[in-house]
Amino acid sequence: MRSEFEFIQNIKDRHQLKVIGDDCAVIPLDSQSDQLFTVDLLIENIDFRLAWTTPTLLGHKALAVSLSDIAAMGGTPKYAMLSIGIPEKLWKTSFLDEFYEGWHTLASEFDVELIGGDISRAPSELTIDSIVVGEAPRGRAIRRSGANPGDSIFVTGKLGGAALGLLLLENGEKLGGGSGDPLQMAIAKQLKPMPQITFGKLLLQNELASALIDLSDGLSSDLTHVCGASDVGAIVDESKLPIANGATLEMALGGGEDFELLFTSPLLEIKGATKIGTINERSQGLQLLTSDGPRPLHAEGFRHF
């Protein structure tokens, strides 16, 4: 679900589409509001493994990734649709009930209403398409393109936890017990991400952010998106990165799916977020300030092909 930007950019380039870009499509709704649209496709053995998660957690995550796209523009989620391609062996179990329970628990938290969906038998992999429609005050959805040289760069939460969790799962660790255990916290971060809807709305309502994106592809990759859209460069201070307990610098920089928010702001300090660097001129590119001085920072997010 992570390399749509190339495909979309490709279609956009060839067909002069105007509205594609950012985490959501932004469509004027009325004089007061814009409507936000986002869709995320999750395919078994590509985006998730049934052996590593539970149907309930998968239902949660399927909605969470789309809510995170709404959060990434400071929007408020309203409606959702859900398409599910399901292998016959799962259809015969309580899978769908449990999946929907996890989906619905998260939806209730943000007053998201399920308005439709489709279901089909699938010959092989379980496939989920999660669609969310949100709203933002007219013209005020926070884009990727608004960062200016001199702006501070902030992130919410800790980075790299989801990548650590994935590595643990790949190495046979299981989700279970011990909520204080950092390894269990990392696995929970991977399997049950919390979309930062509330913080995104706070940024929008108080006009705190010049640019905003969610950390779905990884810090280096998502910051590259912001810099590209804003036509700026950036320097990230390694010593300032809020690295999740047990995670490495590489996980914090390159690991995807933390679903925290990355934003820029003319302010130097914002409560609830960590300043990790500064936006500078395009010509300076993307840099990481290490104890040995600055070095180039390359986008290292997950790609499908």
Place this chain on the structure above:
Amino acid sequence: MRSEFEFIQNIKDRHQLKVIGDDCAVIPLDSQSDQLFTVDLLIENIDFRLAWTTPTLLGHKALAVSLSDIAAMGGTPKYAMLSIGIPEKLWKTSFLDEFYEGWHTLASEFDVELIGGDISRAPSELTIDSIVVGEAPRGRAIRRSGANPGDSIFVTGKLGGAALGLLLLENGEKLGGGSGDPLQMAIAKQLKPMPQITFGKLLLQNELASALIDLSDGLSSDLTHVCGASDVGAIVDESKLPIANGATLEMALGGGEDFELLFTSPLLEIKGATKIGTINERSQGLQLLTSDGPRPLHAEGFRHF
């Protein structure tokens, strides 16, 4: 993509959802308009076979099935999104370009704008999720639930052609040449259905229809939906059915995917449509009037499980 009603009905029953039902979800947009939402999931080897079609035709059909849902409420399509799970072997070809070409040609015809999408690698089957957003004047989208005893039942076009086309493809026939050939016309009906947007809008604008649905599951099945939602019975006159050239009565009654419109009206005659029967009381059930008199008509549409 055809048995979503059971799943959706199931979720609806357990969670008291209000807006699910009909061919689209209907959500108030403003004082003038409602918004219509629909989604259709198409999975390789369940809903289509690559050997029987072309990428361009598949792109057309992926959009056509969703546009048909908008037509089934008399709505006007506005925006679309597209999720594609694609096997690596197809990604390396011109498949996506050709697919999008077919999609885009149909979209242009109805001024539908692509506003977003997602793409993922798929380990096995090509998977397409087609999302369309439309509009209708406030409170005037034509529901399945408005049929009244005494109303006439009408269909557009001819019935059973898509089912005949499917049978021909299953038996090794290929799409090609001879546009006047009835067998080729049936194959084209299966592979390149035309959504009845224009006729649906005409029904809405002139307030001609009391209930409306598209023929996606097959006449007997879709008429059962209308009768259930409207709490009425119906009798269909076999001798009046506009059966496609080469198709059988069974194909016309039970075959899906013609994507014509089925509607009821207090009027006795409507230009561009064929009267095939009459709505009556619920207690009379669903009947087929044959040359031997009436017999029960059972829903025989395609089910996934």
